Amino acid sequence: MKVGLILAGGLASRMGGGDKPLLMAGGHTLLEHVLARLEAQVDRLAISANGDPARFSVFGMPVLADEFADMGPLSGVLAGLDWAAGQGAEILVTVPGDTPLIPHDLVERLGSAPAHAASGGRMHWLVGMWPVASRRVLRDMLAVASRGPRVSDYARAIGARAEELPAGSLDNVNTPDDLARLRARLDGTSTPGPARG
Numbered sequence: 001m002k003v004g005l006i007l008a009g010g011l012a013s014r015m016g017g018g019d020k021p022l023l024m025a026g027g028h029t030l031l032e033h034v035l036a037r038l039e040a041q042v043d044r045l046a047i048s049a050n051g052d053p054a055r056f057s058v059f060g061m062p063v064l065a066d067e068f069a070d071m072g073p074l075s076g077v078l079a080g081l082d083w084a085a086g087q088g089a090e091i092l093v094t095v096p097g098d099t100p101l102i103p104h105d106l107v108e109r110l111g112s113a114p115a116h117a118a119s120g121g122r123m124h125w126l127v128g129m130w131p132v133a134s135r136r137v138l139r140d141m142l143a144v145a146s147r148g149p150r151v152s153d154y155a156r157a158i159g160a161r162a163e164e165l166p167a168g169s170l171d172n173v174n175t176p177d178d179l180a181r182l183r184a185r186l187d188g189t190s191t192p193g194p195a196r197g
């Protein structure tokens with residue numbers, strides 16, 4: 001069984017704070033775009049976010065808080081792997097909530113875990129497929145780290161493979177300029193809404 005995790009933690013400091021996945025583009029939040037593309041590809045979905053989970057309650061999914069504070073996205077990945085283990089899943093698919101245009105066949109393209117997405121030769125480590133059995137390696141890494149370990153270090157430690165995805169499908173929103181570009185791209189398109197929410 002494969003389950004999915006939408007990463008929505010972090011500080012969004014380059015956007016001036018707030019929840020990047022709740023920003024609007026093309027008539028939907030970025031999170032709704034991710035959901036609409038990922039939902040049919042996995043058996044269950046959860047959101048990784050700290051703070052008040054109520055702000056994500058409209059999506060009807062579990063909201064997983066980081067166990068290790070201030071350790072960056074890998075702490076969210078660990079929470080997702082622990083949740084996935086509890087669901088009886090073997091594979092966790094992660095997608096950042098600020099990456100709304102992932103392919104509708106992402107899981108098929110990634111193939112088997114561990115695999116991580118690349119575009120134009122650049123790795124997008126958080127668009128990936130993680131074996132749930134690897135979670136002990138990650139827990140050990142986080143338990144001894146004094147600051148957030150690099151996602152690439154963990155992915156490489158478990159033998160990650162890179163899969164090239166179509167150009168533009170991994171464009172993410174880090175800055176107000178990124179958001180303006182995305183809005184210009186989605187303006188006037190009829191993006192399908194999510195099946196829930």
Ligand SMILES: Nc1nc2c(ncn2[C@@H]2O[C@H](COP(=O)(O)OP(=O)(O)OP(=O)(O)O)[C@@H](O)[C@H]2O)c(=O)[nH]1
Nearest residue numbers: 007008009010011012013014048072073076096097
């Ligand atoms: N669970 C969790 N997710 C995080 C954390 N930091 C970042 N993320 C997620 O990881 C992905 C990439 O995050 P970044 O854009 O690099 O970091 P950010 O904090 O969101 O934004 P900046 O402060 O501008 O770097 C996004 O989906 C974030 O939601 C964290 O500490 N915990």
